[in-house]
Amino acid sequence: MLSVALRSSSLSVLLLGIAIPISAQTSQPTAPAPPPPAIKEPTPADLLRGSYGPYRANNDLLFYHLDLRVNPEKKFISGSNTIRFKMLADGTRIQLELFPTLQIDKIEMGKTSLKYERDGGTFFVDFPKPLRTGHTYSIDVHYSGSPVETGRFGCFTFKQDTSGHPWINTACEETGASVWWPNKDQWRDEPQDGMEINIAVPNGLMDVSNGKFIGKKDLGDGYTRWDWKVHYSINNYDVALNIGNYVHFDDKFGDLPLDYYVLPEDLDGAKRQFAQVPGMMKAYYHYFGEYPFKKDGYKLIEVPYAGMEHQSAVAYGNHFHNGYLDRDWTGVGISPRFDFIIIHESGHEWFGNAITAADKSDMWIHEGWTTYLECLYVEYNYGHEDEVKYVNALKKKVKNDRPIITAHGTNAEPPQDQYFKGALFINTLRSIVDDDARWFALIHDFYQHFEYQNIMTEDVEQYFNQQTGMNLTPVFDQYLRHTAIPALELKFDEAASTVQYRWKADEKAFAMPVRVGLKEHWETIHPTTEWQTMKTPLTEDQFEVATDLYYITVDKLAKQ
Structure with a gap:
C-alpha cells in the first residue's frame, strides 16, 4: 500500500x-x-493488539471460512467465521480480535456454546476443558453489526457509484481486518491452508474477493452468494470484499489468468490501461520468478480509493491514467510512462x-x-x-x-x-x-x-x-x-595531494565501500568510522562521490 x-x-x-x-x-x-x-x-490496547501474547502463541492458524451477508440499504453485515487451528501448547483460552462496534452473537465449538471475554477490540475464547497440544480444533464465531468507517480508506465503506448502485469495499491494512471480521488480527500467523470466502449480496450486484472464483448461488431471498477459494496462506488485512455493479473481462499471461472487474462506464479506459499488466508481470517474473498465487489467478478490481495490495485481488483506483492520481509521481518525467x-x-x-x-x-x-x-x-x-x-x-x-x-x-x-x-x-x-x-x-x-x-x-x-x-x-x-543516514567526511590537503576520509554514523562499526574520484574512472574506497588517508591528483573541486549510487551525504571539513 x-x-x-x-x-x-x-x-x-x-x-x-x-x-x-x-x-x-x-x-x-x-x-x-x-x-x-x-x-x-x-x-494497553496497542500492546494487547501488537504483542504475540500467550493466547496467540499457544495455537497455529490453519484455516478460515468467512461467510457473510451484506445489506447495503441498512449498512449492516451478519455472518460467521469458522476458525480452524492446531494447539501448540495445552490451554483453555485463545485470543482473537473484533472491533467493539460489532456484536458477537455466539461462539460455538460443534454444538457446545463457548464463553468469551471482550477487552476493547480483543476477545478471549474460553474452553470448558483443556485443548491438547498437537490436536486440531474448530470454532464458529457468529457476529453482526454496522461497521464504522475509520482510517484513511474507511476500512469498510458503503458508497454508491455514479449510477447510484451500491459500491462497497474494504481496505484495512493500517487499522486492522478485525474492523469487519473476527480473526487473529496480527501478522505473524496466517491460515496455512488458505481460506474460503462466501459473500451474499443483493441480486444484481457482484462480490469480488480473494482467490479463485468457485461459483455463485441464488439464495432465493433476493440475495446471491459469491464463493471464492484462497489456496494459499493470506495476510488478514489482504482479505477483501468488493461489491458493486461490476463488469468482467479477462486476459492471460502465459498460463496465468488475468481477470479484471470495473464499473461499466470505465470499461474502455480499463481495457486500455490494464494492458500494462502483462508487461508488469514480465518484469517481475524476470527478477523474482513467477507469480506466487497462480492457483488463485491475478485480479485487478476498480475501487473508489487509490489502491491496495489485496492478495490475488489487487484494488485499483488510479483513474485509468499513468502516473499516480494524475501526477508525475517522482518529478523526473519517468512515472508518467506507466x-x-x-x-x-x-x-x-x-x-x-x-x-x-x-x-x-x-x-x-x-x-x-x-x-x-x-x-x-x-x-x-x-x-x-x-x-x-x-x-x-x-x-x-x-x-x-x-x-x-x-x-x-x-x-x-x-x-x-x-x-x-x-x-x-x-x-x-x-x-x-x-x-x-x-x-x-x-x-x-x-x-x-x-x-x-x-x-x-x-x-x-x-x-x-x-x-x-x-x-x-x-x-x-x-x-x-537510526534516523540519520551515513555521512562521508572528507578533509583535503591539496599541497600533499591527499584526502582524509571516514564515515560519520551512529553505528561505531559502520563500514561501507563507496566510489569516489571521477565518474569516468571511479575508485572504490573502504571507509570506516576511523580516519584514513589516500593519495589523489584531484583537487577538492574535481573530487566526486557517486552519490547517485548510495544514499549518503558528503561533508567537506576544513583543514585543521
Missing part, C-alpha cells in the same frame, strides 16, 4: 542521476532541522503477500522492497540510466525524522520513510555488492528462499550477510534503526 500524503503543489523536477561535486553539496546553507515528531507511547498503482500494488504480490513481515514494526519488508520493485520495473523497460534517475528522485520524499523500524509488539505504524528510504537503502546494498549479475541473482534467490514465509529484518540481514560474505549488520542498523 502507498500511504503518502499528497500535496496540491506540483512536484519539482530535480537533476538527479549524476555524480555531484562535493563543493556543490556542501556550500549551501541549511535551515535548522525541525524537531523530531513525538513518538506515541503505546496504550500506471503507478498497477506497478506498485501488484509488486506487493511478491513482497508483502508472498513474503510478509512477522510484525508491523518491520513493514519496510513490504514497502521498501515494493518501492524498489518500481525501480526494477523502470530498469527492465527503460534502462539503467532511467532507474538511477527514478530511485534518486525518491530522496526528496525522505524525512529522516525517526527510524524506519518501530518497537516490536506495539502495533506501531512505521513512518513513510519505510517506502522511499527503504528503497534507497536496497539500492545502496546493490552498490555495495558492486556486481549486477551477482546482485540480481542474490535478490532472486532471497525472494525464492523466503517465499510464503513471515520474516523479520533479522532474517533479511542474516541472509544477505551469509550470501555476500560481508558483515552488513551495521549497515542494516544504520539505515533502518
